[in-house]
Amino acid sequence: MNILQWIKNKVRSRSIHVAYVDVGSCNGCDIEVLACLAPRYDIEQYGIFVHNNPREADVLLVIGAYTPGWEEKLAMVWDKIPSPKAAITIGNCPISGCLFDRKGSFVDPPVKKHIPIAAEVPGCPPRPTEILQAILSVRDTVFSDWEEEHP
Amino acid sequence: MSSSLVWYLREFARVEWIKKFLFAKTAPLVTPTHFRGFPEPTGKTCTHALFCMMACPAPGAIEVVHAGDGWIPKIHKGHCIRCGLCVEACPNGVLKSGRIRETMEREGTSLLFSFRIAIDTELCTGCGNCCTACPVNKQADAQMGAGGHSSNDDVIMRVQEGDIVVIHEDKCTGCKTCEVSCPNGAIRIARILEGYQQPVQEGF
Incomplete structure (x- = not known):
């Protein structure tokens, strides 16, 4: 491993920019993501910053059960994120549709069908600690040595 | 004024202060034991009454499946909303989650199904x-x-x-x-x- 890669790994592990997108949830998970920003959980101490701009994001948090309004837009948001990137789904909705996936509803879960997902956080809603752990675990697997693995 | 400046310089030059400034972290958060997690088996025998499945509000969250000779409730993460109704509805106490069982015992509450x-x-x-x-x-x-x-x-x-x-x-x-x-x-x-x-x- 060259010195440049080592520096990149060091910097990337302390500087993760997060964008979150709500593709049709009940807002419970959004509130848990916001709770991560609060002093009690404080994700900024791990170097995770919430920007909500896909152009400068590394991690996309996807929340919600994928309503038809997001049919092409979610892939568009995903394409805008520069590599290396990872998408994490928050809550039950992106995995299974949870309570919304019933007969006659228009949601189209799982989100896995539409964009590649690196990690899923089950729960309705998941706890802020679980969201935090998911982001930190993705950081170590996806972002370290990225240039060496994708020359 | 000058003494105050010296005090500040000395204060900020302390190794401990610099360490705290650069590497301070809140203590790792541990989930308290009374938080309701995904229901876990207690080891008691399931009698296949299926009350857990009937009480469950989330579609496809719990299933009672064969396990060897008997039955065992299986929780599907990604469907389960951790409400704990299956824990309360079970007549045999097969599942546990947080302190639901202890609270039920202390307060003498129960969920009963009738048809x-x-x-x-x-x-x-x-x-x-x-x-x-x-x-x-x-x-x-x-x-x-x-x-x-x-x-x-x-x-x-x-x-x-x-x-x-x-x-x-x-x-x-x-x-x-x-x-x-x-x-x-x-x-x-x-x-x-x-x-x-x-x-x-x-x-x-």
């Missing part, structure tokens, strides 16, 4: 499909043939003179097999979930 059989006599043709499909009937009277006639008094329901008669509503297990087998949609099973609390003793 009502409603038959629409306008729609019912008296074919007896429900009587023959019913698994409880099959246990009580193995000889019951097509048509649903039976001379046994232990069955839940039977056909008498072309009409269906419910004898033992209390024996119903709420499986709704009769609903599925009815060609006319004449029979409906209501699953009634009631919360009970034992009266608290005087002086508490």
Whole structure:
């Protein structure tokens, strides 16, 4: 491993920019993501910053059960994120549709069908600690040595 | 003024202060044990009453599956919303989550299922499909043939003179097999979930 890669790994592990997108949830998970920003959980101490701009994001948090309004837009948001990137789904909705996936509803879960997902956080809603752990675990697997693995 | 400046310079030059400034972290958060997690088995024997599945509000979150000789409830993460209703509804205490079981024991609460059989006599043709499909009937009277006639008094329901008669509503297990087998949609099973609390003793 060259010195440049080592520096990149060091910097990337302390500087993760997060964008979150709500593709049709009940807002419970959004509130848990916001709770991560609060002093009690404080994700900024791990170097995770919430920007909500896909152009400068590394991690996309996807929340919600994928309503038809997001049919092409979610892939568009995903394409805008520069590599290396990872998408994490928050809550039950992106995995299974949870309570919304019933007969006659228009949601189209799982989100896995539409964009590649690196990690899923089950729960309705998941706890802020679980969201935090998911982001930190993705950081170590996806972002370290990225240039060496994708020359 | 000058002394104050010196104090500040000394304060900020301390190794401990620099360490705190650069590397301070809040203590790692541990999930308290009373938080409701995904329900876990306690090791008690499941009797396949399926009350957990009936009480569950999330579609596809809990399933009772074969495990060796017996049954075991299986929680599907990604569907389960951790409400703990399955833990409360289980008559045998097969599942545990947080301190739900302890609280139930302390406060003497319980969730009890009961079932009502409603038959629409306008729609019912008296074919007896429900009587023959019913698994409880099959246990009580193995000889019951097509048509649903039976001379046994232990069955839940039977056909008498072309009409269906419910004898033992209390024996119903709420499986709704009769609903599925009815060609006319004449029979409906209501699953009634009631919360009970034992009266608290005087002086508490």
